[in-house]
Amino acid sequence: MFPDDMGPVLLPLARAAIADRLHLPGPEVPAADWLAEPGASFVTLHLAGRLRGCIGTLEAYRSLGEDTAANARAAAFADPRFPALTVREYAGIEVEVSVLSALEPVPYDDEDDLLGRLRPGIDGVVLRAGRRRGTFLPQVWDQLPDPSRFLDHLRRKAGLPGNGWDPAWQVDRYTVRRWSEQTAA
Numbered sequence: 001m002f003p004d005d006m007g008p009v010l011l012p013l014a015r016a017a018i019a020d021r022l023h024l025p026g027p028e029v030p031a032a033d034w035l036a037e038p039g040a041s042f043v044t045l046h047l048a049g050r051l052r053g054c055i056g057t058l059e060a061y062r063s064l065g066e067d068t069a070a071n072a073r074a075a076a077f078a079d080p081r082f083p084a085l086t087v088r089e090y091a092g093i094e095v096e097v098s099v100l101s102a103l104e105p106v107p108y109d110d111e112d113d114l115l116g117r118l119r120p121g122i123d124g125v126v127l128r129a130g131r132r133r134g135t136f137l138p139q140v141w142d143q144l145p146d147p148s149r150f151l152d153h154l155r156r157k158a159g160l161p162g163n164g165w166d167p168a169w170q171v172d173r174y175t176v177r178r179w180s181e182q183t184a185a
Contacts, residue, residue: 007179039064134158
């Protein structure tokens with residue numbers, strides 16, 4: 001449904017949404033009809049090579065254009081791990097936009113079976129246990145390439161015990177197409 005070359009539209013869209021909130025001039029955003037189609041995105045911000053914010057949507061419920069702009073503003077100003085982005089920081093941020101596929105349930109018998117079903121570097125993973133939920137984008141495999149460590153960290157992110165496994169926990173996976181200003185430069 002979406003073209004492969006969405007980066008040149010989504011990256012300036014995300015940056016413009018942040019600039020607008022800071023009352024700064026932003027880049028011009030090219031027009032694209034597909035921005036009106038439902039889509040789910042994550043926007044990740046880096047500053048000096050370090051994470052500065054990351055917020056996203058797991059399932060499409062609004063247009064991809066609205067979703068990307070809203071997630072860009074949220075990553076810059078509402079990520080609870082960081083203070084709001086400042087005007088001074090704006091020029092130094094690197095914007096990355098990921099567009100998610102639909103979630104796909106991952107059936108498994110036990111933790112070992114699940115570990116064997118995960119595709120490092122490909123799968124984004126959602127772990128749900130009651131009201132608790134955590135996700136890692138496929139990019140997180142770069143820092144946690146071992147599936148066992150990946151799941152351990154995801155459990156902690158979801159607020160679950162760091163050891164043991166409950167077969168009632170639900171696991172979904174998704175893939176992403178991503179673009180970053182670093183690779184676009």
